Amino acid sequence: MVKFLPLKQAVAENLRDGDTVAFEGFTHLIPTAAAHEAIRQGFRDLTLVRMTPDLIYDQMIGMGMARKIVFSYVGNPGVGLLRRARDAIENGFPNRIEVEEHSHAGMANAYEAGAAGLPCAVFRGYRGAGLAEVNPNIRSVTCPFTGEVLAAVPAIRPDVTFIHAQKADRKGNVLVEGIIGIQKEAVLAAKRAVVTVEEVVDNFDDLHPNLTVLPRWTIAAISVVPGGSHPSYAHGYYARDNAAYLEWDEIAADRDRFQAWMRENVLERTADDFAARVEHLRKAT
DSSP: OOEEOOHHHHHHHHOOTTOEEEEOOSSBSOOHHHHHHHHHHTOOSEEEEESSOOHHHHHHHHTTOEEEEEESOOSBTTTBOOHHHHHHHHHOOSOOOEEEEOOHHHHHHHHHHHHTTOSEEEESOOTTOSGGGTOTTOEEEEOTTTOOEEEEEEOOOOSEEEEEEEEEETTSOEEEOSOOTTHHHHHHHSSEEEEEEEEEESOOTTSOTTSEEEOGGGOSEEEEOTTTTTTSBBTTTBOOOHHHHHHHHHHHTSHHHHHHHHIIIIITOOGGGHHHHTGGGGGGO
16 A cells, blocks of 8 residues: 655665666656665665666766666766766776666567566567667567567566656545656556655546546555656756756766765755755746
8 A cells, every 4th residue: 555655764665775676757757856865875786777867877876876777878868978877887986887778669668568567578679770789688579470570678677666746646646747758657567666746635636537647556655755856847846957967967077076966965965955956947837
């Protein structure tokens, strides 16, 4: 049964060393507050899964939390590289990490397969691409009905998925609006799911029936963290902090500056600090 918990407790109860974990959000509703809480609690040997690893995975990798990353694009959206991830991959700093790269289509289909309880995803993809040469988990199967050769990848089944959303009702159902990427499937594929939300409302009785609502039985814990997706945005609540993404490129380029920033802005902070970070962005929505 879903529980409403402070974020610190929700992370401690659901994430463990060695887990395969997804912090999903496709440019929007990125669960930054949850990732920062995981960093403060110092988890290790994680397999980090995400369609578009950006700042939070750069931070987690830079803090030595990752053993492996499974992804379909590593970069600072609209800016450039993830410099802490690159340092780990190229130089083994602060530790070497295993890399498993897919296409967006491959990741999306793998999540959908996981959500459906299937062992793998089969789809048209990777034709003319070289990823299969460096990723042994990209294979091919022949359709028994048509003879067509199709791509196949293992289903993604995280131990735990973290997402950010706009609202939960008091029963524990969660509303996600705007660009949701693969968040719904990532929750359904996971053994456990933790959701941070902007607010809790009494019910969703006045909402359009075609909105994306995750039912309470799919969620282990909900934490109320206003501003919890900063510096990404939450549709209807606050805009994207583009300046923060630009600034991160310079911060992450230097190992010492990175550590100082993490100490000041993550390790010595709490989830309660996120609300103030988005106040100047609320008028832009």
